[in-house]
Amino acid sequence: MRNLILSEILQEYDELRTREREALRQRENHVTETIPEIAVLRRTIIELMARRSLEIIKNPNLSGQTIDELEKKINELKERERDLLIQHGLPPDYLSMHYRCPQCEDTGYRGDIIKEKCSCLIQKLVERTYQLSDIKELDRENFDTFDPEVFPDAPIEGSKLTQREYMIQLKNRLMDYAKKFPDNRRKTILFSGKTGLGKTFLLNCMAKTILNMGYTVMRISAYKLFNQLFLSALQDNEENQFLFNCLFEVDALIIDDLGTETQRNNFTSEDLFNILNERFTQEKHTFLSTNLGLAELKDRYSDRIASRLFDTSNTILIKFVGQDIRLRARN
Numbered sequence: 652m653r654n655l656i657l658s659e660i661l662q663e664y665d666e667l668r669t670r671e672r673e674a675l676r677q678r679e680n681h682v683t684e685t686i687p688e689i690a691v692l693r694r695t696i697i698e699l700m701a702r703r704s705l706e707i708i709k710n711p712n713l714s715g716q717t718i719d720e721l722e723k724k725i726n727e728l729k730e731r732e733r734d735l736l737i738q739h740g741l742p743p744d745y746l747s748m749h750y751r752c753p754q755c756e757d758t759g760y761r762g763d764i765i766k767e768k769c770s771c772l773i774q775k776l777v778e779r780t781y782q783l784s785d786i787k788e789l790d791r792e793n794f795d796t797f798d799p800e801v802f803p804d805a806p807i808e809g810s811k812l813t814q815r816e817y818m819i820q821l822k823n824r825l826m827d828y829a830k831k832f833p834d835n836r837r838k839t840i841l842f843s844g845k846t847g848l849g850k851t852f853l854l855n856c857m858a859k860t861i862l863n864m865g866y867t868v869m870r871i872s873a874y875k876l877f878n879q880l881f882l883s884a885l886q887d888n889e890e891n892q893f894l895f896n897c898l899f900e901v902d903a904l905i906i907d908d909l910g911t912e913t914q915r916n917n918f919t920s921e922d923l924f925n926i927l928n929e930r931f932t933q934e935k936h937t938f939l940s941t942n943l944g945l946a947e948l949k950d951r952y953s954d955r956i957a958s959r960l961f962d963t964s965n966t967i968l969i970k971f972v973g974q975d976i977r978l979r980a981r982n
């Protein structure tokens with residue numbers, strides 16, 4: 652999916668540059684037709700630039716009086732060209748390429764030798780993925796807005812830590828994990844615990860960080876996912892095909908609230924197994940949350956799913972414990 656979205660965006664960059672080149676050509680034509688002095692100037696500049704290139708080839712260490720002189724002359728003429736443009740009521744950059752992003756010159760990549768994704772490209776990837784990931788809360792729920800104060804500073808059963816300390820440790824661990832993405836040894840994370848313990852919030856934190864690193868993320872509730880899948884079994888249309896592609900192709904798939912979906916015989920189990928298994932085989936990341944306990948999960952889904960999900964060589968199991976912070980807020 653990431654490649655699909657990426658190549659689509661790069662294609663748009665391509666088209667943008669083509670359009671800009673064409674617009675520049677028309678501006679050049681307009682100027683050479685209407686301001687003959689600039690036309691002469693531009694021909695001279697081009698000649699001088701060609702001579703400079705020749706000199707550089709003859710004299711690759713870039714020293715030498717001729718090159719310096721040519722350089723100086725070119726700059727003077729360009730200066731003169733800009734003045735003339737202004738005199739004729741045109742903007743000084745009228746005869747330059749107009750880039751939306753001067754940093755990557757609308758190629759999406761920066762750097763001469765080592766190419767890096769430009770932030771404008773990352774932004775586009777993020778926006779595209781937001782669309783398909785149904786994530787709107789990410790500006791409110793991310794590692795920067797994580798507030799330890801919402802968790803009670805009271806000890807939790809079976810631990811030396813308070814709920815707040817536990818959540819701070821968990822946050823730090825997940826931040827490390829997200830920073831290392833996608834080079835994590837274990838690619839599946841399962842959050843298990845009752846409602847109101849901050850599971851969805853932390854899933855959103857992960858989503859935001861990974862998106863901002865330029866990867867694709869799809870976040871969907873189990874309820875919505877399995878409804879969609881159920882419908883797609885009834886009708887095979889393009890939209891459903893896209894859903895399937897996303898489920899298998901996104902860099903990180905986040906399924907929230909596993910266990911809240913409508914149960915339809917073995918249907919959910921089969922689909923869930925296929926998704927988990929395919930992503931496991933492709934070494935892709937899947938993050939899930941559930942309100943069910945592990946035993947309940949085992950009961951509800953097939954043994955095959957349980958063994959996939961609870962295989963600790965690939966899954967990090969994280970238990971959420973303590974008091975429901977939603978109830979706490981109301982007190």
Ligand SMILES: Nc1ncnc2c1ncn2[C@@H]1O[C@H](COP(=O)(O)OP(=O)(O)O)[C@@H](O)[C@H]1O
Pocket residue numbers: 792796797798799801845846847848849850851852853976977
């Ligand atoms: N670390 C946090 N900082 C600020 N608010 C939080 C934090 N964790 C959870 N919340 C808020 O508390 C409420 C419950 O959290 P949520 O993540 O939905 O719990 P769960 O998914 O476990 O039911 C939400 O309104 C959420 O925005």
Ligand SMILES: [Mg+2]
Pocket residue numbers: 850851852907908940
């Ligand atoms: Mg939740």
